[in-house]
Amino acid sequence: MTLLLAFLIDFLFSCCQLAGSETAVRIYLDEIVTLASGALTSQNWESKAQAAKTMSSVARYQTSHAIQPAHLNRLLEALVGGLRGRQWVGKNYLLSALKDLLKHHGGDFDQETVEKVLDSLLDESGRSKNNSYRCEALVCYGTAAAALKLDKLQPLWEATLKLINPDKRDSDGEDDLEDASARKIAREEICRSIFPVADNMWSATEARVREEYGDEFLTLVVDAYVNGIYQTRVICLSSVLRFLESILDGESGNSETAVAASKLSQFSYVHSKLFQVLLQALGDMKYSQLRQKGAAVVTLLCRLSKAGVPFTESSELKQLCDVLKQQITACSDLTSTADNIDALEYMRNALGNIEDVLTN
Numbered sequence: 001m002t003l004l005l006a007f008l009i010d011f012l013f014s015c016c017q018l019a020g021s022e023t024a025v026r027i028y029l030d031e032i033v034t035l036a037s038g039a040l041t042s043q044n045w046e047s048k049a050q051a052a053k054t055m056s057s058v059a060r061y062q063t064s065h066a067i068q069p070a071h072l073n074r075l076l077e078a079l080v081g082g083l084r085g086r087q088w089v090g091k092n093y094l095l096s097a098l099k100d101l102l103k104h105h106g107g108d109f110d111q112e113t114v115e116k117v118l119d120s121l122l123d124e125s126g127r128s129k130n131n132s133y134r135c136e137a138l139v140c141y142g143t144a145a146a147a148l149k150l151d152k153l154q155p156l157w158e159a160t161l162k163l164i165n166p167d168k169r170d171s172d173g174e175d176d177l178e179d180a181s182a183r184k185i186a187r188e189e190i191c192r193s194i195f196p197v198a199d200n201m202w203s204a205t206e207a208r209v210r211e212e213y214g215d216e217f218l219t220l221v222v223d224a225y226v227n228g229i230y231q232t233r234v235i236c237l238s239s240v241l242r243f244l245e246s247i248l249d250g251e252s253g254n255s256e257t258a259v260a261a262s263k264l265s266q267f268s269y270v271h272s273k274l275f276q277v278l279l280q281a282l283g284d285m286k287y288s289q290l291r292q293k294g295a296a297v298v299t300l301l302c303r304l305s306k307a308g309v310p311f312t313e314s315s316e317l318k319q320l321c322d323v324l325k326q327q328i329t330a331c332s333d334l335t336s337t338a339d340n341i342d343a344l345e346y347m348r349n350a351l352g353n354i355e356d357v358l359t360n
Contacts, residue, residue, distance in 0.1 A: 026066060032058065033071050037078035040094075048082065049090025055079060056097035059104050072108055075101060080120050087128050092136050095121060099140035103147040118145060118152065125159050134163055135190050142197035146204070153198060153205040157213055160194050164220075184227065191224040192232050195239040202246035210246060211266050217243065218273050225277050230287055237281060237293035240274065244300040248307065264309050271301055271311045275320075282323050288343040291327065295346035298324070302353035310357075317354060324351040 032054065039051035055075050058067070067075075079101070082094045098117055106114055121144070124137035138159055145152035164187050198217075202210070218240070225236035247267055274297065281294030298320060301311070311317045328347050334340045 026062065029058070029062075029067065029071055033074050033078075037074055040078050040082040045088045045090050048088070049093045052079065052082065052090070052093035052097045056093065056100045059097065059100040062104075067105065067108070069108065072101070072105060076109070076113070076117065080117065083120055083124060087130060087133065092133055095124065095133075095137050095140040099144045102144035106144070106148045114148065114150075118150075122155055122159060126162065131163065131186055131190070135193050138163070139193050139197050142194070142201055146197065146200040149204045151204050151206055151209070153201045154209050154213070156194075156198065156201065157217065160190070164190050188224060188228050188232055191220070191228070192235050195221065195224075195235050199239055199242040202242055203249075205246070207263070210243075211263060214243070214247075214267060215269055215273075218270060222273060222277055230290075233281070234287075234289050234293065236277075237290065237297060240277075240297050241293065241300065244270070244297065244304065248300065248303055264304070264307055267304070268309055268312060270304065270309075271316065272313065274301070275313075275316045278320060279323060282320070282327055282347070285330065288331075288337075288339040291331070292339070292343040292346045295324070295343070295350035298350040299346075299353050302350070302357050305357050306360075314358075317358060321351065321354045321358065324354065 036051040036054045036058075039047045042048055042051075055078070058075070076098075079094050079098050083091075098121060102109075102114060102117055109117075118141060121137050121141040125134045125141065128134050128137075138156060141159075142152065142156045145156070221236050221239050221243075225233050228236065247264070278294050278298060281290040282298070284290040284294075305311055324347050328344065328351065331340060331344055331347070
């Protein structure tokens with residue numbers, strides 16, 4: 001019976017992903033939901049995981065309002081119910097299915113239901129001793145909240161700190177990692193997963209949260225950059241860009257998320273905090289992506305300076321100017337790939353902005 005159930009669920013999962021199968025899935029949705037929901041109560045982990053993947057596919061490939069409320073509620077109840085109990089192999093697919101359900105059909109649920117599902121995902125980030133599972137729960141939580149434009153960055157951030165600093169922030173003080181090297185790798189992987197999620201949440205975040213957690217957030221980003229590999233560094237610079245953009249988006253007129261001009265001075269720390277990171281990124285001859293994103297950060301810092309938050313040390317600004325001049329000359333001789341050309345354009349733009357700030 002277990003093998004038959006696994007086969008049927010696998011078959012349905014494949015059907016859900018076939019091009020042009022949306023109508024067929026919608027016609028037999030009642031049977032699909034019944035079978036997948038029942039499979040989540042199975043003792044077979046493989047069947048449960050495949051059932052969750054099937055539900056995730058249904059959520060992704062069926063357009064909003066195409067699934068009847070009764071079916072949506074049954075899917076939701078089955079998935080939330082499946083989170084109860086101990087950890088099992090493949091349980092992370094339940095997290096992904098809930099995320100997809102909210103991301104693609106969140107508007108079909110009332111706000112109370114949405115909040116309960118988000119709370120369930122957040123709770124999962126603190127229940128397991130498996131850091132990968134906890135991190136995935138946070139990614140799903142943040143992704144769903146961002147898709148629904150809900151202000152949930154503060155709980156995401158606080159849960160992230162508990163995850164990466166268990167010795168400081170977890171009340172039980174437990175640490176499942178064996179040594180410092182393993183902890184460093186795990187911390188970097190968590191940052192690579194969480195930072196892009198946080199990037200998409202700034203636009204819906206109250207200015208108060210940005211003001212309260214901005215310094216701590218940038219400190220973590222800088223630390224991850226300094227100790228990270230190339231891929232991590234690219235993600236860190238992207239996060240710095242999104243953070244600075246969120247500060248400078250006061251022109252948007254959104255009184256809840258925009259930082260008031262009178263409060264911009266609270267971010268005077270950003271220039272010095274990012275200085276060493278920018279020197280490294282701009283001076284990196286191997287990776288054009290680092291030079292490009294580093295130059296983009298410099299441009300935004302110049303915008304921030306013009307908005308009333310000047311560089312605290314003029315010597316830092318002059319040093320960045322010198323590095324950009326040197327790199328523009330050096331990189332002009334590199335192979336004319338699209339990436340190198342783009343990086344050069346960004347650096348020239350950053351240099352123009354710095355020179356403008358220096359002369360005014």
